[in-house]
């Protein structure tokens with residue numbers, strides 16, 4: 574299987590083929606996502622929540638993203654990889670943004686970066702694109718601004734907010750973004766935005782009218798995901814329970830000496846044993 578390109582992604586939108594995207598953060602998650610045939614792996618800064626144990630994505634650093642991106646790239650060598658720029662590593666001027674984006678590409682081995690924001694970051698998006706760095710936008714609920722937004726709430730419910738989201742989406746397209754993520758907005762608004770743009774709109778909690786869907790690895794697998802109210806997530810497996818039960822069995826077999834058994838041990842020849850230990 575050939576990895577996707579931004580050209581092919583745009584063609585998928587034109588031909589109406591939905592785009593599948595899932596986060597991954599380490600070797601096993603990336604490997605399994607690739608083997609399952611995912612179109613795009615997102616090394617999301619959601620790793621702050623699901624891998625590093627923070628309450629928000631705000632404490633995630635550029636070093637964290639570079640490190641995890643590089644590991645994912647090592648595991649999924651045939652998949653298009655988008656890596657998040659974390660909180661305040663952009664919006665700080667074009668030069669600093671470019672330097673930070675360069676680390677994600679050069680050290681993190683990503684194919685593209687993702688930035689949260691709309692018209693307000695259009696200049697920085699354009700600067701990255703001019704420098705040869707493909708940019709995915711991210712609007713709607715933008716977790717890096719959770720304290721400004723006042724919580725994880727559905728966005729664009731008011732006329733004024735909806736208008737702003739449409740303008741932001743168009744500004745990102747005009748700045749050269751190859752795609753945008755639309756998070757936690759009503760289905761009709763998402764559908765309107767997807768049809769107003771020629772670049773693919775990938776939704777999370779944004780309904781059926783998007784050009785693709787993205788979800789978080791630990792959420793769809795019930796992999797010890799710190800659960801907040803997530804109506805938009807579908808659980809495809811419960812590996813958390815599987816893992817907990819398996820570890821529980823291991824613990825009780827060690828305690829009861831049911832493990833290890835004959836088949837797990839290394840025997841020694843009787844003659845040698847006698848020689849050594851009499």
Ligand code: KIV
Pocket residue numbers: 596615616617618619620657711754756777787788789
């Ligand atoms: O960090 C992340 O996982 C994301 C997706 C939820 C879009 O940005």
Ligand code: NA
Pocket residue numbers: 617618619630657
């Ligand atoms: Na993110």
